[in-house]
Amino acid sequence: MTTPLIEVVHLRKAFGRHRVLKGIDMSIEAGSSVVMFGPNGAGKTTFLRILSTLSKPTSGTVRVSGVDIKNNPEGIRQYLGLVSHAPLLYDDLTAYENLRFYARLYDLDAPHDRIRELLERVGLWHRRHDLVRTFSRGMVQRMAIARALLHNPPILLLDEPDTGLDPQAAEMMTDLLREIGGSERTIIMTTHHLERGLELADRVVMLVGGLIVFDAPASDIAYDQLRPLYDQYVGEGAVT
Amino acid sequence: MTTPLIEVVHLRKAFGRHRVLKGIDMSIEAGSSVVMFGPNGAGKTTFLRILSTLSKPTSGTVRVSGVDIKNNPEGIRQYLGLVSHAPLLYDDLTAYENLRFYARLYDLDAPHDRIRELLERVGLWHRRHDLVRTFSRGMVQRMAIARALLHNPPILLLDEPDTGLDPQAAEMMTDLLREIGGSERTIIMTTHHLERGLELADRVVMLVGGLIVFDAPASDIAYDQLRPLYDQYVGEGAVT
């Protein structure tokens, strides 16, 4: 058996006395799409922030291609694309300028063509010279997706990427995600939209109160069994 | 026929040269729930912001109970509850303090009991002494809903109130909305989650490119006809 692309071992994270992740073990094969469900405050965002190197775990390790991300964060960041709750954009730059800036940070060749391609895909090319400040919520979210995909990263960490997107934009996003990175693209995504999540997933994980309580291939789960399953594992789902 | 609760007449709004609302006419009866769909950038948020008196129209009028909101914004604000894209909370106050502050602004009697009731409903009572800064996205959204309902407003303007809520919290919200304000509560809500919207609506409106292209009682629309209908009216749905 080959080493999995991403290995998470005994991952814990506490903010002060508040323990958020209570020991997560997980390994993710290259090319798979993992979708993570869980109630508000379960720790999904915290988990993705640690994978993205933005936050450091209290204990435990994360290995990407066998390398501890602590040891070579710069090298790993090249391969990551992140859609987070915040769009990571500058209000006072235009759509084009924002992507131009990130293209420089990622040292892209032919940035103009790539920016144009993405802005066209997310339907914002004709608005490229408007400040992000003036965009509607869904438009900002489209920008956030374009930003994350700019450097064509093989690993995508998507934290509720579909929020604020209209139904057609959500489909556009699904298509975009299918195309990006070829057969080797690996996706870890959270969403509260169970059906949409299942559609994209080939593995479903449920995170509740900082622990993984469910983990199964998506093919095992029938579409209309999803909600009962969710309720069963998540329980009453009060915030923890 | 009685005068409708809210009357919108020839409403237009432009930001500089960019015309966002291109003449909206609409009247809403007391006690009804209007759900508004539309692609990103259609002008839904702009519309709700004008109704909430936060933004001024370029031309046209909005009357609530026959009174132009221009003439008595303070009087009307008392009756409005708004969930907007931004949660309208202070990061450096605790959950309880945030609501306490708004209770003062709205001059509530027995604020403590009301705050407790709402925080329990949204599942955050045990986190009431934590700063909003440390809340997860869904928890912040729950707070935003609690804040909007605090003064038990008869008119609710809800701009994608379900974003970031987990499935159970979304149901909790639906229940809450059904209870609030008694039979006279009027809701104008936008959402991209068509099914959830239809569930709450007794009238469905579609806004595309600053114009209302569809307006019908919810009872006329079959659940599984909704998406085709949406696609039909919204068209290819590029951002405008």
Next chain:
Amino acid sequence: MKRYLSVVWAVLWKDLRIELRSKDIFTSMAVFAVLAVMIFNFAFELRVPDKTVVIPGVLWVTITFSGVLGLGRAFISEKDRGSIAGLLLAPVDRSAIYFGKMLASLIFILVVEAFLLPLMVIFFNTNFISLPLILLLFLGTLGFAAVGTIFSGLAVNTRTREILLPVLLFPVMLPVLMAGIRATIGFMEGDALADMMKWFNLIIFFDILYIVVAYLTFDYVVEE
């Protein structure tokens, strides 16, 4: 009226609460005042024969500086999570919001002054504090907070900030500052109180003017 005052109080309480949350804010201000005075001390030490001559300048510059620092923050908490809109939705005359925020700014600057004055007495080794001076400082600060708060509000409104803030703040504050400095110099030189009534009157006149104009215009500043 009671309703109006309770909103003023709610806004003031909220700003104070947010500031007090970081308990160290007052220590920071105190240390800041020490540092500012020390820097001045250094700056003028070798060249100015009698250091007390710089007191009026040092006093007003330090207040202006810490005031600008404080006022810049006045509306920052409101940008947090769009919370300014939350304020604007309150069913109340918006001037109540203005007065709440203005009082909060006023209190912060006054607290800094309360640290600054005794400190300067120690550093410059001259007791220049007197009741009229305290009154003068209070009046000057009042005008400063009145104008500063409304400009700080301008700064969060994207459309107006570029044009208005610098153009307005500077010429507007100058009369009060000048009168304050002149009067302080007068105190230091022991001028008769009667002679200085004109400065006091000037400041009071401008204070009233600022507050009235701010009261009338605040609504336009925050609306979109």
Next chain:
Amino acid sequence: MKRYLSVVWAVLWKDLRIELRSKDIFTSMAVFAVLAVMIFNFAFELRVPDKTVVIPGVLWVTITFSGVLGLGRAFISEKDRGSIAGLLLAPVDRSAIYFGKMLASLIFILVVEAFLLPLMVIFFNTNFISLPLILLLFLGTLGFAAVGTIFSGLAVNTRTREILLPVLLFPVMLPVLMAGIRATIGFMEGDALADMMKWFNLIIFFDILYIVVAYLTFDYVVEE
């Protein structure tokens, strides 16, 4: 190396672009600088026999204070939409981000100085500008921007935020500030350039020290 420089340039360009849009930082710095000079000018006019004695002090104090104002905002645009995280995700040595932001701050302060100098010449009616003075100012500002940028990153991570910045920055900056003032006094009194080499050397020494230490520690400041 080319990659590194291109990131420095990208960050610098971005900060300049945003600043040119909103002119926020620049206007608040410039307004403060003008106010401070005017206050000093008024304050000393009546009391100091020869106003030029206060020039070195006024010059450095004004630069320091308006500099802190500007530096306090250096990381504010990064908080807009969580964009600092966007920077931190870039696959690049984070010191490149530091240098980009440091150069941007340096440029803002230098621009303010370019306004301030002629202004002071007019107000104090003495032409004290000379090439060595400009060099001195540049060197002093360099150290200031170097430390200020990293401390600004420190301060945004604390509860007190901007208020803490001067408290952290001033005591650390004092060696450079003192040397700058002494050397400026030397210029004004026409001391031989050779005599003043020790001040220049001190400033250069600290500049290098600060930049090296900042280069080595920035990563720790921004990581979470």
Next chain:
Amino acid sequence: MSLSRRLLQILNFVALIAMLIALYMALIQAPDAINVDPSIRPAQRIIYFHVPSAWSSMLAFFVAFVASILYLVTKHVRWDIWARSAAELGIAFTVAAIISGSLWAKPAWNTYWTWDPRLTTYTIVLLLYIAYFMLRGAIDEPSRRARLAAVYGIFAFLSVPLTFMSIRWWNTIHPVIVDAPENTSKFGLSPNMLTAFMVTNAAFVILFVTLLANRISLGWAEERMDALKERLNF
């Protein structure tokens, strides 16, 4: 555990002896200074407290500086405890030096305080470390607090040597002993005084090391208590 506690006790004892010796050297063994006015000769003996305090404070800040670097390199809490313990002691010694200096200044310069560059730079050092603790106080999360404080601890130390150099570079009224020979004429110490001076300095270094060791073990106890609180969800 018990070994280190025993070592600590031995250290405490050694420090006590050293301080007693220092007291003897300063008050009895050392001769009166002959080159100062007879009326302030007793006050001159403050030198055996003042200078060691000042030097120990700088030693303490240096330890804090090194510990800060080690913290950033290793991220081990030990070095955070070291850094904050040493910085705290540094502040204590600084205050001791300032108070003793002030007491000496009254007879020698006829004022408790003057804005002489040495005195000013030293006050700035005090403010630097007050700022260090304010920074610590303004951050809640322990690991972030340790990390950012370490960065500041490094920067803060950069200007400490300047204080040491200030009397050597500026014309000040504050005396210099350790300097180029041509400047030492006025305040030279006689050989007997020099012995006392050296012994008291050595005693203060021992005192500093002892206090540091105690403070560090207290720091560990604090750390354990926090961990316990966390476990009990207190």
